[in-house]
């Protein structure tokens with residue numbers, strides 16, 4: 001379990017996160033949602049220790065990463081898999097070398113073992129025979145899968161994804177969402193995903209945290225979200241005509 005307590009973060013005296021308390025549940029897909037600029041990426045980066053926070057605590061079970069030294073942070077990083085916004089693959093490395101990268105940094109495996117593990121992870125995300133290609137030679141959806149394969153290569157306990165669906169068509173987005181959900185349950189990871197994709201909320205959001213203007217406005221499950229009375233959340237969720245229609249249909253059904 002990951003627990004944020006009273007997390008505050010400012011840049012140049014502008015507060016971007018205000019007093020965030022949140023629990024990210026083990027073995028579940030936890031989503032952080034909110035408008036562009038609401039603070040989702042800053043929160044995610046704070047959770048993984050890429051931003052130092054001004055106030056508050058961040059616990060991984062009983063370990064507070066805000067008081068850790070560099071060596072302790074490095075140790076905990078071995079337990080984290082991260083899919084950065086856009087995938088962040090190394091363009092000059094092949095798909096195989098990209099996936100092997102964390103193994104080179106953190107494992108004592110032989111070259112043969114690293115290659116086998118990387119190919120196993122590529123196959124797990126349904127990528128076969130692409131290991132010798134370069135990122136420029138594969139599609140956006142495939143790049144996301146390579147980034148996911150790289151994130152799981154060290155068998156992490158915690159998986160973080162920043163906008164994994166950005167730039168993907170709706171069908172490919174659903175495939176990526178389902179893959180992340182399957183991996184979460186298969187490997188019993190605590191998964192935290194930043195998104196403003198409403199499909200993801202309804203498809204895979206077991207726990208949802210809504211950030212509004214830097215503070216926690218709402219949290220709950222994706223079933224509860226359909227019936228929320230929270231004004232800011234409603235404006236965010238049901239800004240599209242399609243989502244409003246779905247909600248109206250569901251309301252009618254529950255009245256029948």
Ligand SMILES: Nc1ncnc2c1ncn2[C@@H]1O[C@H](COP(=O)(O)OP(=O)(O)OP(=O)(O)O)[C@@H](O)[C@H]1O
Nearest residue numbers: 011012016034035036037038039040041042043196
């Ligand atoms: N390194 C930084 N220096 C200064 N300000 C920053 C920095 N990183 C983020 N911010 C500011 O923090 C606020 C929240 O940004 P953040 O990237 O977390 O938003 P977001 O919710 O992830 O948005 P999006 O959905 O568009 O990615 C924004 O006002 C942004 O300009």
